[in-house]
Amino acid sequence: MTESRYIVIEGPIGVGKTSLARRLAESLDSELLLEQAEANPFLERFYRNPREAALPTQLFFLFQRARQVEELRQVDIFSDTHIADFLMEKDRLFAQINLDHQELDLYDQVFRSMDITSPEPDLVVYLQAPVDTLLFRIAHRGIDYEKRIGRHYLERLNEAYARFFHDYDSAPLLIVNAATIDPIHNDEHYNVLLEEICRIQSGRHFFNPVVSVMA
Numbered sequence: 001m002t003e004s005r006y007i008v009i010e011g012p013i014g015v016g017k018t019s020l021a022r023r024l025a026e027s028l029d030s031e032l033l034l035e036q037a038e039a040n041p042f043l044e045r046f047y048r049n050p051r052e053a054a055l056p057t058q059l060f061f062l063f064q065r066a067r068q069v070e071e072l073r074q075v076d077i078f079s080d081t082h083i084a085d086f087l088m089e090k091d092r093l094f095a096q097i098n099l100d101h102q103e104l105d106l107y108d109q110v111f112r113s114m115d116i117t118s119p120e121p122d123l124v125v126y127l128q129a130p131v132d133t134l135l136f137r138i139a140h141r142g143i144d145y146e147k148r149i150g151r152h153y154l155e156r157l158n159e160a161y162a163r164f165f166h167d168y169d170s171a172p173l174l175i176v177n178a179a180t181i182d183p184i185h186n187d188e189h190y191n192v193l194l195e196e197i198c199r200i201q202s203g204r205h206f207f208n209p210v211v212s213v214m215a
Contacts, residue, residue: 006072006119007197008084008171011127011178012157013149014134014141019184020127020193021085027194030081033068040064044145046098050153054098058107062091062114069118088118089170093160097153121171123200127178128162131155172200177208 007024009017018034025032037043040060046053069088095107129137131154138146165175174197183190189209196207 005080006082006084006121006123008087008121008124009127010085010087010090010124010161010165011129012134012154012161013146014138014154015127015129015178016137016184017127018085020125021083023184023190024194024197025083028081028083030083033072033082033084033086035061035086036064047145047148050098054100055103055106058091058095058098058103059110061094062107062111065091066114066116069116073117073119084121087121087124088116090161090164093164094157097156097160123172123174123197124168125174125176125197126161126165126168127176128158129177129179131158133179134158169204172202173204174200175204175206177206181209 007028007030009021009024011017021032021034024030040057042053042057042060046057065086065088072082072084092107092111095104099107131151134154135149135151138149165173176193181189181193183193192209193207196205
């Protein structure tokens with residue numbers, strides 16, 4: 001059992017962060033805090049016409065994530081383990097990709113006015129994978145509006161995540177090559193990753209398994 005009380009799983013669309021968060025929560029008997037993308041009434045419109053719907057989509061997610069973070073702050077995170085599939089800081093990562101300069105200025109004004117304080121995780125697990133892997137997994141899960149997600153958007157998103165976590169030092173970090181393992185459907189892969197997650201207490205670590213567990 002890990003000593004971490006607040007573990008965040010992050011990564012781009014299609015990398016499997018929500019599925020991994022669900023499985024970890026079950027293994028660690030944890031409370032689960034998930035993004036609720038399906039609740040965003042602007043998201044499908046965004047994938048049809050990103051330029052037209054970017055701002056309302058982003059603001060809805062900002063309000064939603066801020067409310068979830070506030071709920072987390074109000075519970076005793078030291079009495080129960082919590083697993084989340086988002087960092088509050090990543091909200092601006094999407095804003096920078098999707099909003100024009102004027103919209104981003106407005107977003108920043110709204111963000112500052114909300115005075116959001118998010119608890120620091122005990123561990124962040126960053127799942128990364130190449131765009132071809134993301135496209136395959138997005139297609140495989142079959143959500144209709146996600147089928148409009150293009151390669152160029154995922155390339156920009158992957159680059160933004162890489163830049164963000166290159167400089168990230170707010171919590172212990174485990175960077176996982178999610179293209180080489182399937183911890184959702186393969187128990188052996190999952191158990192190896194779980195052992196790594198439970199082991200980490202501090203610092204930055206890379207998990208790129210190419211040993212017999214991948215056979």
